[in-house]
Amino acid sequence: MNQKALKTLEYFKIIEHLESLASSLMGKEMCHNLKPSTDIVQIRKEQTQTSDAMKRIFKKGSISFSGVKDIRASLKRLEIGSILNAGELLRICILLETTSKIKSYSKKENPDIADDSLDSLFAALEPVHPLYSRIRTCIISEEEISDEASSTLKHLRRSMKIANDKIHSQLTSMVNGSARSYLQDAVITMRNDRYCIPVKAEYKGQVPGMIHDQSSTGSTLFIEPMSVVKLNNDIKELLLKEQEEIEKILAELSELAAGYTELIKEDFEILTELDFIFAKGQLSIQYKGSEPQFNTDGIIDLKSSRHPLLNKDKVVPINIRLGSDFDLLIVTGPNTGGKTVSLKTVGLLTLMGQSGLHIPAFDGSRLAVFKEIYADIGDEQSIEQSLSTFSSHMTNIVTILNEADKDSLILFDELGAGTDPTEGAALAISILTFLHRLQIRTMATTHYSELKIFALSTPGVINASCEFDVETLRPTYRLLIGIPGKSNAFAISSKLGLPDYIIEEAKQHITTLDQSFEDVITDLESSRSIIEKERAEIKLYKTEIEALKAALTKKEEKLEERKEAILREANEKAHAILRDAKEYADQTIKNFNKYGKAAFSMKDMENDRNSLRGKLSEVEKNLTLKNKAQTKKSNKPTDFKIGDSVKVLSMNLNGTVSTLPNQKGDLFVQMGILRSQVNIKDLELIDEPVITAPTMSKTGGGKIKMSKSLTISPEINLIGKTTDEAVSLLDKYLDDAYLSHLPQVRIVHGRGTGALRSAVHNYLKKQKYVKSFRLGIFGEGETGVTIVEFK
Incomplete structure (x- = not known):
């Protein structure tokens, strides 16, 4: 891939960001050397690795490779039998x-989880526990070897400590005893690695020993008393033996490490590669990227793509297509409208994708593998080479035309600009025609109307425009494929205050053909805006219809279930009645047979008949009561007031009147979280429960109506409140909601830092009337809301 395109499209800025995400020096080096590949198999492999790294980061969190140091020189020394120092061995450890x-x-x-592309790399890692455990036991830091490294070293250091203690004991007795008056200071000091005491120069004869140093003024001599010379010599000898033992320990550790050189080298290389791969995964997360699908057919289809170097919260996503129905895309529109950004987005995202990096675009975006990308973007004026802007652009274009083939992607910014407009437009059309004949994927921006007409009249070439709002004088940055754009020079000038008579005179200098073409574009853009608005309204209506259809279907299902339940209950009751009747009839027949065979009493027979008549009367009485219960009072519109408790007979649900009846007798009833329109014929007024508060007054009844469902919303919004304010509001709201018999409510607390969510959850845990609570799922607000269910 040519370096000029990489620089023009700001590829190296992406690499710098990637480099900052790697933990190790070698991982950063791999990031720095990353270049786009043209091998589709290699590209797909690297894309899969990036995806798998991103998934692992999401699942288990990020991972640091900062412990991976450059040990390649140490490994080479081990291979030739050299002894490593403590620092080198510690880095291997x-x-x-x-x-x-x-x-x-x-x-x-879970062992049932499918393997991914990184499993083989992780499996090849070998920690070599015996080696790093031994090194960690022996070496504390680069300057310190542990006493536990060997028994000899431990013994030497114990002997050194004993000797030191003896020297300190003798010198302390001299400093605090007989020699105190001869000393400059009552201290013990070191000179040339030997213990000394500071003696005044005039008393040097009073303290026999070896002089090692004197003060800058000469008034103090540092003397090693003869009584500690042998002990100092012993310490010196022990120090030499300690150093020899340390060298021996390092040699032993180096020999042990040399046996694992190949494993250590393989670990080093794998860790470096994993650091590089996980850096790509982190980059994908930061850019909110996705894995593009690659093809060799030259097809680009970017969905909601964003330029990665622009603020992801402000940049407007764009959809770009190229290579399927057309291989040449001409983008027009005013300056600062986003044409160049669109051009760079296509080029940079292609480079990123071919480098194994995810692109900031929606899932399912497609990219083609190009062997070369050529970009002629920006002001190419060269003062050093005495070239004008046009000459510099043309020099670059000549190079592109000589080198490009059908496996190339070409990006032209303001093709043909910098010279006479008529000649520039003709030259641009000729260049684009040449590239179109070779079927080279090309994207170009322009202001020339001639190129718009060329795109409209040439198969395989299509216009696109960057939308511009003339009213606000601001671009919307939306790319509209299939619609040529206007320069809007007159409209913008008028908005900025240019006198109308100057604009009208300018219009007279435009040919009728040009004016007609601009009018056609204006009408086309106006029609597009109207169609898009109507399409959005239709989509909204469609969504509402779907919601109503779903609600109606659910309601019908409930009614059908209710109907089946009623029929089943009625059948069961009928069956029970028939069974009782049969049993009673059988008993009566038995009695009459008994009366017919033997002597019988008319009195007994009359009693049985009266009993049967009483049974029938009781049944008739029950039926009459049921019929009376089913016969409801005929309602009048004036019987209903807002807040009255009613029963919806067809749904067998209780609710509260929300609106007064209209002329047809229809009104709205709030039943928990369900609000439905019903007719007064389907309603029955019911006595609602009251709560008596005897402490309110001695004479008043103190009755509080519980019809709160009229005013209680099934949702409360706590966003922007402090935790104290939120808990106070929540406490009152939940009391009202519970008294309103709402089955569940929705608490909106937002995501934020999580402090408000934690406060809400801590409060809910203490409420006895709360049956359960959970975070919302997709479509409910997810982690920004909590759903509460009452007991």
Whole structure:
């Protein structure tokens, strides 16, 4: 890939960001050297690795490779039999410890989870526990070897401590005893690694020993008393033996490490590669990227794509297509409208994708593999080469035309600009025609109307425009494929205050053909705006219809279930009545047979008949009561007031009147979170419960109506409140909602730092009337809301 395109499209800025995300020096080096590939197999492999790294980061969190140091020189020394110093061995130890941590990070909680592209790399890691455990036991830091490194070293250091204690004891007795008057200060000091005491120069004869140093003024001599010379010599000898033992320990550790050179080298290389791959995963997360689908057919289809170097919260996503129905896209529109950004977005995202990086676009975006990308963007004026803007552009274009083929992507910014407009437009059309014949994927921006007409009249070439709002004089940055754009020079000038008579005179200099073409574009853009607005309204209506249809279907299902339940209950009751009747009839027949066969009493027979008549009367009485219960009072519109408690007979639900009846007798009833329109014929007024508060007054009844469902919303919004304010509001709201018999409510607290959500959850845990609560799911507000269910 040519360096000029990489620089023009700001590819190296992406690489700098990627480099900052790597933890190790070698990982940063791999990021720095990353270049776009033209091998589709390699590209897909690297894209898959980036996706798998991103998934692992989402699942287990980020991972650090800072323990991976450059040990390549140390490994070469081990191969030739050299002894490593403590620092080198410690770096190998840290590398192996990092290997162990990374290995643990890769372990799967569920063995049934499918393998991904990184499993083979993790599996190849070998922590070499015996080596790093031994090094960690022996070496504390680069300057300190542990006493536990060997028994000899431990013995030497114990002997040194004993000798030191003896010297301090003798010198302390001299400093605090007989020699005190001869000393400059009552201290023990070191000179030339030997213990001394500071003696005044005039008393040097009073303290026999070896003079090692004197003060700058000469008034103090640092003398090693003869009584400690042998002990100092012993310490010196022990120090030499300690150094020899340390060298021996380092040699032993180096020999042990040399046996694992190949494993250590492989760990180093794998960790470096994993650091590089996980840096790409982190970049994808930061850019909100996705894995593009690659093809070799030259097809680009970017969905809601964004330029990664622009603020992701402010940049307007654009949809770009090229290579399927057309291979040449001509983008027109006013300056600062986003034409160049669109051009750079296509080029930069293609470079990123071919480098194995995710692109900031919607899932399902497609990119083609190009062997070369050529970009002629920006002011190419060269003062050093005495070239004008047009000459510089043309020099670049000549190079592109000589080198490009059908596996290339070409990006032209303001093609043909910098010279006479008529000649520039003709030249631009000729260049684009040449590239179109070769079927080279090309995207160009322009102001020339001739190029708009060329796109309209040439198969395989299409116009696109960057939308511009003339009223606000601001671009919307939306790319509209299939619609040529206007320069809007007259409209913008008028908005900025240019006199109308100057604009009208300017219009007279435009040919009728040009004016007609601009009018056609204006009408086309106006029609497009109207169509898009109507399409949005239709989409909204469609959504509402779907919601109503779903609600109606749900209601019908409930009614059908209710109907089946009533029929089943009626059948069961009928069956029970028939069974009772049969049993009673059987008993009566038995009695009459008994009376017919033997002597019988008319009195007994009359009693049985009266009993049967009483049974029938009781049944008739029950039926009469049921019929009376089912016969409801005929309602009048004036019977209903807002807030009255009613029963919806067809739905067998209680609710509260929300609106007064209209002329047809229809009104709205609030039933929990359901609000429905019903007719007064389907309603029955019911006595609502009251709460008596005897402490309110001695004479008043103190009755509080519970019809709160009229005013209580099934949702409360706490966003922007402090935790104290939120809990206070929530406390009152939940009391009212519970008294209103709402089955569940929705608390909106937002995501933010999570403090408000935690306060809400802590409060809910203490409420006895709360059956359960949970965070919202997709469509309910997710982690920004909490759903509460009452007991």
